[in-house]
Amino acid sequence: MSRTFLTLILSLIGFCAPFTRHNTAKEPKWRQIILMRSTRAAVVRLLGRSKNRGFLASYRVEDGTIDVDYYPFNFCTPAADADLKVRRWTVVEITYVPNNPPKFAYLKLDLKKFRKVRESIHVPEAVSYLNDEEGVDYTFQGDGTLDNIRYFPGKHFDTLRCK
Numbered sequence: 001m002s003r004t005f006l007t008l009i010l011s012l013i014g015f016c017a018p019f020t021r022h023n024t025a026k027e028p029k030w031r032q033i034i035l036m037r038s039t040r041a042a043v044v045r046l047l048g049r050s051k052n053r054g055f056l057a058s059y060r061v062e063d064g065t066i067d068v069d070y071y072p073f074n075f076c077t078p079a080a081d082a083d084l085k086v087r088r089w090t091v092v093e094i095t096y097v098p099n100n101p102p103k104f105a106y107l108k109l110d111l112k113k114f115r116k117v118r119e120s121i122h123v124p125e126a127v128s129y130l131n132d133e134e135g136v137d138y139t140f141q142g143d144g145t146l147d148n149i150r151y152f153p154g155k156h157f158d159t160l161r162c163k
Contacts, residue, residue, distance in 0.1 A: 028062045033091055035135070036157055040070055040089040055089075063100075069093035076162035084153065085160045094151045101146040109138065 029046055043057065044050075050057035055070045071090045073082035084092065114129035125142030135154025139147045153160065 064098040067095040104144040
């Protein structure tokens, strides 16, 4: 698959819009990070060094905080959790926590595209809405306030999964 074609596909996928290369004055810099493509070096050039030196980096950004998870293996090495055909230090997940989180109704999610999950027995009032196809998870607090948005390799990245 050509690089141009892949970029076009990612641009057309609504939930991956934060990961396209086009940055307007209104978009935060972190939205230039491309899931399953950007490397740690690219993120450091964009956002600076994180205090974390491991495979999870945290950053304060213009409108909140983000955690960037990097792939700890090099392609499909025979390690316990190596399940992706990407290089070590490639961004495989981003969690965004906004400074001013909106309420559930403000986001106007099409709930037909999501499955509702209560992910934590420790916080039973928290509810997540996951879209496994696109790779996005919206988690809300008990009062309906957005807690975070997590971007992960959805099913449209299945071609990058190890056999």
